[in-house]
Amino acid sequence: MVLEATMICIDNSEWMRNGDYSPSRFQAQADAVNLICGAKTQSNPENTVGVLIMAGKGVRVLVTPTSDLGKILACMHGLEVGGEMNLAAGIQVAQLALKHRQNKKQQQRIIVFAGSPVKHEKKMLEMIGRKLKKNSVALDIVNFGEDDEEKTEKLESLLAAVNNNDTSHIVHVPAGPNALSDVLISTPIFTGDGEGGSGFAAAAAAAAAGGVSGYDFGVDPNLDPELALALRVSMEEERARQEAAAKKAAEDTSKQGGEQQAGSQEASSQDATMTERASASTSEAENKTTDLMDDENALLQQALAMSMDEPAVGHDVKDTDMSEASVDDPELALALQLSVADSTKDQASQSEVLADQSAVSDILASLPGVDLNDPSIKDLLASMQNKSELQKKNDDKSSNEEKK
């Protein structure tokens, strides 16, 4: 998408009548010029292209830099072949034409088609090259047609003098079955300086090569952009979904190990871990569901243990299993315990619990209007304790009697 003004220098000398490029050198050149103009104007709508001829009666500008493709194509029509090419003058006139371009923001570029032998000295070409470089004009050279050592050498030295950071290029096109334009399409002359090429160039290159393998999904984005886009988007979504699934699976396995350990720890630490988990931003919902599931598991185990009459189950686990609030409220815990004890255990344990004076006094203290220091309350407590002792004695007696 570089903003560029380009001048194309055409060789219409006698050497262009030759038919070694089909249909003739001149025709092949004209096709290439048309293709270049199209590519330039398409890559950036503000690009301008101009054309001049180097041979014939003399160097002549056919069209000054314009973005109107029709004008350019029209001027190529009806050109006459003849005379000798004047490379140096051609390049200098092209430089002048670019200097007077309307939009000074455009980068300057000259594309030269050198088909006939070069009659200038190497030194002169190098001087021209340096002048171009000084005025930051880039130069692309298409070396085709006549092939001799001297010409190649001179053109290479010209390129070396102009080249500034690889903005200028030279392409050697030998005569052969491939058309001149086809060979040029894959060169940096078409694809621009390291930009990866315009869509035009890429599509044209693929069409010329005859293969479809260049595209990701077997669909030419130029031919069917919507389908290509849809395929690409669905591929992205699938990839994203798979990544998310993989991530979740990894998280779950790590979470599972952590959860079981937490379940067996004491209430406080479990509380801490629960709050930690609660504060974790991502996948909190997942955490909650797994927590609940573990809580249910623990409850189940608890119920099993109780039914098997295991007294060894600790207070802590009971507390947390019942509810989150239970840890903070020992009275509530006791009450719950009592209720649990009611449903599963026999009277002996109940009396034991009742005999747990400290717990009882705690409960009584929490009742409104009850003052532990009140003598009547104290008497009541004492009587309860006696009662339980009496009950114990009775039980022992009865069991003894039964034994007897």
Place this chain on the structure above:
Amino acid sequence: MACLHDHSCEDHDCSSDWSLYKHIDLDKVSALNEATTGTVKSVFKAWEHRLNTSGEHLESNEGDPELLVFIPFTSDVKIKSISIVGGADGTSPSKMRAFINRDGIDFSDAQSMQAIQEWDLAENMQGVLEYQTRYSKFQSVGNITLHFPDNFGGDTTKIHYIGLKGEATQLKRDVVATIVYELMPNPSDHKTRAETGGGFSHVE
């Protein structure tokens, strides 16, 4: 280190005077005949860093000492003086020519056009010399082009720092934003206050 001002630099902070570099539109700064594209932006920095030769600097191509630097500003400025710190061993520029508010000057233009002001530079290794401008001509500068045609005999020309002293106004140059061109102007389309009651209405 002595300053060209008639005071010593320790008392007065020179760097605030040389702050026009902040008003330079750095993206649009360009140079012709620079060896590496883009290095021209490194010469616009604060006064304190003017002698800092370790970073990037502007250098011309081998064997060609000419340099052309185009400096656009983000708003119109008034330039009082210019300071240049060049390179050692004859790579300092020896002459400077300035052009105001001209776009797209290249070397042939620069050589043929009359500059708005020209200076003979001295080798300014310590960065203490400043070159005053004819202030009346530098009153509303939207962009300035500096042409350095020659140096002190070195193979290339090196510039480490270009400092500009002056004031920035907040105005932009008069860019006419909307012009309506009429193919067939019709005076009756442009009725003015004096239209009713006969008489000619003049289109302003």
